[in-house]
Amino acid sequence: MINNKRKGPMLLGIILTAIVLAAFSVNHSKATSVAKDKTDQLASAKEGWTITFEDEFGGDSIDYTKWEHAPEWPRKDGYWSDEEAFVDGNGNLVIQISERDGEYYSGAVTTRNTFNQAYGYYEVRAKLPTEEGFWSAFWLMTDGEHIIGNEGRDGTEIDIFETALAYKGTDTFNHALHWDGYAEHHGSAAAYPSIPGIYEGYHTFGLEWNKDEYIFYVDGEETWRTSAGGVSQVPAFVQLTAEVGSWGGNIENANLPDQLLVDYVRVYERTPDAKALLAKANELPEENYTNGSYFNFEMELKRIEHQMKKGDSTDRELADAIENAKQSLVHITSNRQKLAITRTMVTGSNKPQEDNPLLDSSLSPDQLAYLAFDDNPETFIDYNMADDSWIQVDLGEGNEQKLEWLRVRARDYYVDRLESAQIVASADGENWTELGTFEETGDGWNIVKSKDSSTAYRYIRFLGAAGSYGNVSEVELYPAEIHATDKTLLASLIDQGTQLEMDGHGWQVLPQALQLAAEVYQNSSNQTEVDTAAVNLQWFVTGSLTKSFIAESEFPGAHGIEKSLSNKLKGALNAAERGNDGAAQGKLQAVIDQLDALSEKVFTLKQTGVLKDWHYSLMESVTE
Ligand SMILES: [Ca+2]
Ligand SMILES: [Ca+2]
Structure with a gap:
């Protein structure tokens, strides 16, 4: 976590400066960038959020603990150049677009190796360039953008603003999302807000990225809300760039150099509710875990509770400690042997497969069903519609089993699709008894204790949740008898x-x-x-x-x-x-x-x- 903590006396100076400047700030907010910079520092606190990255671009050099230049190489019709990204000594990062000897150069900085985060609130305050033949952007990127399949859940390019349309003399810019590479499988969505005066003076561009959607803001007003691509779940890095290309018009018409001026970049995460997380951790049932791991887990929760009472730890520190304690728990099934399920025991309902680049479309329903038992979490079932779908294990006559624990893994990036999935059992293949329902699902194994571990059953079925796609990557069944x-x-x-x-x-x-x-x-x-x-x-x-x-x-x-x-x-x-x-x-x-x-x-x-x-x-x- 990068957090630029300021010292007391400096903060006092900032407050005094802010009071003095308050009277002048309305119409002179960009008259001097020093004043603008300092007043803004007071605004970085945001209710319900914790700052995780910020740069106000003070000082006389780019802070290379936070940023690096993007590699110098040809970029569309120009070149990214270290020379074209610098701070101006007045509290701005400058991303410049220049012509030198008939070639075009632009600046680009990234946090690729210094800061990555999934979800949160991202904000920039910037004055946009207006010349023709290039565009500037504040965007989030991840190597996962190129991974085909899973839409944008495994990585999305998130463009908080792009300025390619500035040269048309309109007030239009764009927000955009890109996923599954930029070729055959490329998916994208975009919005083109028009905001009077957007290309004059400084404006703030914000993005809230949560598990359900992206919400874009300009000057505090919502401009676009979308869940296109299914919402990325992977950490991304922050970039400020400009690049030359015909989307932005003809560069030969530009008066260069032109500049994107960036007053600040701030990134926040939702402040975790450590108290609620601790209460939830305390509810984890002891009988589900090995004695040793549960003992250490309880000790750790008590230590965390005491630390919480002392009040000198942040919610993030406490939440991380609680998560680490949970990770150290060892489920009781690790002491057990799961039922061996072979290919011939498994059949699947005759449901059509989803057209999915990650699935072999030649698989029969039974072969598809076996993907839940192949010990490979990367293979999974994906139906067009899971309603009334099932995958069945026939343990065979004389091999009926009493089951105590049921474990399932969701398809990666689609854990919510497993919610309400059920495992049922039958002695005759006709009358079915519910053994367990997966109410709340998460990454990794989801485990429920069988509601009936005293009856031996021959047939076991996994039922995909109605309205879902039956996405399950692994199912494991643990007999009651083996009890180390x-x-x-x-x-x-x-x-x-x-x-x-x-x-x-x-x-x-x-x-x-x-x-x-x-x-x-x-x-x-x-x-x-x-x-x-x-x-x-x-x-x-x-x-x-x-x-x-x-x-x-x-x-x-x-x-x-x-x-x-x-x-x-x-x-x-x-x-x-x-x-x-x-x-x-x-x-x-x-x-x-x-x-x-x-x-x-x-x-x-x-x-x-x-x-x-x-x-x-x-x-x-x-x-x-
Ligand atoms: Ca993808
Ligand atoms: Ca599998």
Whole structure:
């Protein structure tokens, strides 16, 4: 994320300048670009949005941490040239069009290697050039524009403004979208607003790009709203360019040089609602994930919640942390074996295929249906209309299965088309029972637990949602029977404990506790035994973590307290070894209380928030 943070005194100067200038600003907004530049800096805050990129083009050089020149090479009827893009020292980027020795040159800058973003709000304030034979543009581009298929969802050229029609003396310019390359499969859409005075003075051109549509603005007024191409889902870079070509008229008629003057470029993203995201993450059902991954996930959510309460993190930082925590979850199906589905088990309803450049049109309905079971997420089903469509698996007589988990993957870029898709099952191929419906779908695997894992079924069907195209790239079915013991939490704690021991931070009793846990890990396939061993080890790992933090704090009484706690832990460990009875639990709880009190004491002495934060999440995890 690029964010040009300004220092306090400078900001104060800007505010004072703004107040002084306010009285003159109405009719003199472009009288001096220094004044214009500084007043605008106050406007970059935008309610509900967070700025992710901005350049006010102050200073005496292009900021090359933000921009680079587009490569110098022939571009249509001219050349892109580094010389023709520069800042004017008055707060403007200049994209110039020049003639030198009978050749035409124009400027072009890009954020290709410095800044890319999907979605958001993009705004430029600029004074447009008016001469003939070229056009200037503020546009977003991605290499994905050239990928044929998926319309513009996998990449679209988004032209926020282009000025090719300036030379006609009209007030018309254009917004445009291009996708699927520029040749045979080229798709495009455009709008040609006419705004009196658009080629005089400075104007703002804005684009809101969200998951559903593009909304274009000029001077704050909406000028075009469209979802043409299906709306790009991939990050794009920002470009300011001019290029020579006959679309803009005859360059020989131009008085050159001419210039596009750019006052600023600002890019925002919607400020994420970290609080709502955290609440949603907390609702993820524990039983769907491995114990180990869910334990670490919960710890991380508690840490994030505490960080949120402290109030010194941005919503973006919190939202990213929540997303990372979710990504670390391991679904329980990763411990299971999916049903093996072979080609001959699969049949498909006789629905015509969509005419899609990504699909082999010679596939029979059954071959098409098998694309959902070929272990390749890039192959998918695409019907003209999915209503009443199905793909069926016949497991065969005597091979009926009880199913517990159902997983589906959407076709890339079309996750919403999977919403309301269903999996149903039947013993006789005639009477069908719903096993699950995919209500909300997203990228990657969408998983539902079967509503009936106690009945063995021979026939399973995937039903495309009515009104959709049946787009599904993979279907996986997981039987109820295969149920491996989940040792991921115990493994994770053994790893943590071993690391503490290796780093010399462990309690004296930690090796003993690790040995006990390792024996259970190796020998037991009883889930209760494994979980109990994990809970016990967790407390010793926690105690050892506390020890390492005492050493760091250089707390004078630490060693005495450590010794006392170590003895208590030893007693608790012995009790735990004798069996997981109430007395052992009670002793361990007493140790936890001691750790808690110790932490408070050290915290008071150190007067540092770091210690408290660290301990907050630690204690919550062990006392619950
Ligand atoms: Ca495409
Ligand atoms: Ca596939």
